[in-house]
Amino acid sequence: MYHSVGDATDDPYRVTVTPDRLSAQLGWLRRRGLRGVSMTDLLAARARGEGRDLVGLTFDDGYADFVEHALPCLRRWDCGATLFVLPGRLGGVNAWDPLGPRKPLLTADGIRRAAAEGVEIGSHGLTHVDLTRADDAALNAETAESRALLAELTGAPVTGFCYPYGTVDARAADAVRAAGYDYACAIDPGALTGPYALPRVHVGQNDTALRLLLKTRLHRLRRRAAAGV
Ligand SMILES: [Zn+2]
Secondary structure, three states, rough: OOOOEEEOOOOOOOOOOOOOHHHHHHHHHHHHHOOOEEEEHHHHHHOOOOOOOOOOOOOEEEEEEEHHHHHHHHHHHOOOOOEEEHHOOOOEEEOOOOOOOOOOOOHHHHHHHHOOOOEEEEEEOOOOOOOOHHHHHHHHHHHHHHHHHHHOOOOOOOOOOHHHOOOOOHHHHHHHHHHHHHHHOOOOOHHHHHOOOHHHOOOOOOHHHHHHHHHHHHHHHHHHHHHHO
């Protein structure tokens, strides 16, 4: 789980990796015989009983720096990814984060540019609200409306959703399913873990080779614990 790719000096929410760090992390994957792909490609491979060598790469919020900094890294290491964007904030900023630098978000053109490079475009809702606190009308707008807007913007079906803040409950997961998505990403969904609450691991600027290795192992252990096996 990535967010922004750029200058990481002023980063109170730890959402930024530098382009050099991202490149080092993707190179680390490739040297271990792994390859980053979109969530749709990962899930399709796993459904066929394949894809043990694949890692889903996700970028939340749709920062403008994705096109400038992440795309060249992905291209260099021949990796795919899923970009979760906010169609209610096109060309806006991360106004939901009270602290830290304002980071510009992609415009419709920027999102189309990423899609044209083979990046999967998914929905992060409309405006980045916590779905577990949304009323029924807001929940419907954040899931169904955002999907329709993105399908129109990209000219392609939108099958992936990502919960803002990673927060999910059964009601939010039901709304995402009812809106027609095939899967949804969370962070640490616990007992809700499944196609509509996929767990992810935060990868940050401090994650050098040794930390990545430890995170890989720890993630596996925690997933096993969540599955009760
Ligand atoms: Zn977010």
